[in-house]
Amino acid sequence: HENNQQIVEPWFKKFNEHYQGMFDSVRHDNPDEIATTRMVFNAFDIYKQQSQIKCIANESIVINLWATIEQYTHRILKVLLTTKTSSSYEWSNLVKKFKENSIDINALSSYSIIDEIRVLNNKIKHSYVVDNTLANFQFFNEYNGKSISEVPIRVKDYTIATYHFIVQLINI
Numbered sequence: 001h002e003n004n005q006q007i008v009e010p011w012f013k014k015f016n017e018h019y020q021g022m023f024d025s026v027r028h029d030n031p032d033e034i035a036t037t038r039m040v041f042n043a044f045d046i047y048k049q050q051s052q053i054k055c056i057a058n059e060s061i062v063i064n065l066w067a068t069i070e071q072y073t074h075r076i077l078k079v080l081l082t083t084k085t086s087s088s089y090e091w092s093n094l095v096k097k098f099k100e101n102s103i104d105i106n107a108l109s110s111y112s113i114i115d116e117i118r119v120l121n122n123k124i125k126h127s128y129v130v131d132n133t134l135a136n137f138q139f140f141n142e143y144n145g146k147s148i149s150e151v152p153i154r155v156k157d158y159t160i161a162t163y164h165f166i167v168q169l170i171n172i
Contacts (some may be wrong), residue, residue, distance in 0.1 A: 042133065055079075059124050061155050069118075109164070113158065120134060132144065
């Protein structure tokens with residue numbers, strides 16, 4: 001929401017200034033005033049709104065896919081270890097635990113995309129920018145320095161890779 005606010009706020013300020021601050025007097029506890037105000041606020045057209053909605057939805061999918069990967073990976077590791085030892089929530093430690101039990105998850109065919117999802121998830125949650133770490137993945141290289149909202153997220157590829165990764169791990 002903070003990232004969206006950074007986009008909306010400058011547009012709103014310009015619009016409000018153009019109309020001599022008419023929105024400054026809108027009472028936030030009056031739904032009728034808010035609804036009327038929104039009808040005249042045209043700083044965002046339907047295409048900008050749809051673009052923002054798509055961005056939020058795609059980011060949510062990445063976050064949820066990563067949560068699914070983590071949950072299933074933990075469950076599979078618990079079955080593998082068959083002990084009550086707690087597993088780490090740090091990904092590198094999980095990978096290490098699997099390797100100690102003769103399973104190299106880095107070697108799974110979908111692992112590179114899974115790793116990309118992991119890094120993208122962290123960038124969405126923390127910095128919201130394509131930095132050098134994310135730009136190391138070929139797809140993100142051309143977007144280095146840009147906001148995540150400017151990147152077309154590969155939702156279909158990520159969904160297929162997540163399913164493939166989890167099924168491969170379960171089968172092993």
